[in-house]
Amino acid sequence: MTGLIDDDRLLDVLETETLLLAASAAGADHDRPVPACPGLTVGETARHLGSVQRMVVSWVRTGRRPVGWEREPGPGADVEDWLRDSLRTLLGELVAHHPDEPCPTWHPGQQDYRFWRRRMAHEATVHRVDVQSAANGGGHDPIPQDVAVDGIDEVLAVWFTQRLAELGVAGTRQATVVVRAAGHTWLAEMGVDRTSAGPVSPLAAETADAVVTAEPALLYLWLWGRSAVFDRAVRREGDMDAVAQLWALLRLATR
Known part of the structure; x- marks a missing residue:
C-alpha cells in the first residue's frame, strides 16, 4: 500500500521526530508523567520508542518476530543517546531496502519495508507529542499537515481495520462514522462482527x-487517544454513541 505522503518523506519524519523527542526528553524530568497515557513517563516513552525501533530491525533481519522485545539502555547509558543509536540503526536498515521490497510485518496485507517506514514515522510522531506535552505542561511543537493526514489514514486503515480484526474485537452495534480533515474523507464502519475504515467520497457523510x-493534527491526536472522546476542538454531528464507539474501539x- 502507498500512503498519502512520499516514501522518502516518511524517513525524514522518522528522523526529525525521534531526534526532537530525544532533545525534549533530555531537558525534562524523566519521571514526569505523560498526560494522555496514565502510567507512562517521559523516560519510559523514550526507552519504549528505542525498544520498538530495535525490535523492528531485529524482526526484518531475522524474519522472526521478537518476543520480550522491550529493552533497557546499558548500565550508566544515557537513554537519549541510546534512542539516537536505535534511530541510526533503523534508518540504515530502511534506507538499504526499496520500500516495495518484501519483509515481515504484523500486517498480512502490507508485507514490505514501506509498512515500517510509515509505521515508525507515526510511532515517533505520536510519542514526541507525548514527551513534549509532559515536559511543557501540555504544549508541543506542531505536527505538519501532510504527516497528520497520512497518520489519520494509517490509524484507521492499519489499527482500526486490521489490528481490531487480529484481536477479535468488534463493535457493540452497527454504526458508521465519517472522519473528515483537510479535504479528505474516510468512513469507519462498525458492526458486531467486524470493523473497517477507508477513504470514501464526501457524499458518504450524507x-x-x-x-x-x-x-488534521487535532484529529490525528484525537484518533490516537491524546484527547478526550468529546474534546471541544473536534466537531461532531449526529449519533454521539457512534462517535463514542469509534473512539473506544480505537483505544x-x-x-
Whole structure:
C-alpha cells in the first residue's frame, strides 16, 4: 500500500521526530508523567520508542518476530543517546531496502519495508507529542499537515481495520462514522462482527450516522487517544454513541 505522503518523506519524519523527542526528553524530568497515557513517563516513552525501533530491525533481519522485545539502555547509558543509536540503526536498515521490497510485518496485507517506514514515522510522531506535552505542561511543537493526514489514514486503515480484526474485537452495534480533515474523507464502519475504515467520497457523510471533523493534527491526536472522546476542538454531528464507539474501539486497537 502507498500512503498519502512520499516514501522518502516518511524517513525524514522518522528522523526529525525521534531526534526532537530525544532533545525534549533530555531537558525534562524523566519521571514526569505523560498526560494522555496514565502510567507512562517521559523516560519510559523514550526507552519504549528505542525498544520498538530495535525490535523492528531485529524482526526484518531475522524474519522472526521478537518476543520480550522491550529493552533497557546499558548500565550508566544515557537513554537519549541510546534512542539516537536505535534511530541510526533503523534508518540504515530502511534506507538499504526499496520500500516495495518484501519483509515481515504484523500486517498480512502490507508485507514490505514501506509498512515500517510509515509505521515508525507515526510511532515517533505520536510519542514526541507525548514527551513534549509532559515536559511543557501540555504544549508541543506542531505536527505538519501532510504527516497528520497520512497518520489519520494509517490509524484507521492499519489499527482500526486490521489490528481490531487480529484481536477479535468488534463493535457493540452497527454504526458508521465519517472522519473528515483537510479535504479528505474516510468512513469507519462498525458492526458486531467486524470493523473497517477507508477513504470514501464526501457524499458518504450524507448517509453516515455521525461525522467527525477537525484540523488534521487535532484529529490525528484525537484518533490516537491524546484527547478526550468529546474534546471541544473536534466537531461532531449526529449519533454521539457512534462517535463514542469509534473512539473506544480505537483505544483497544492502539493500546
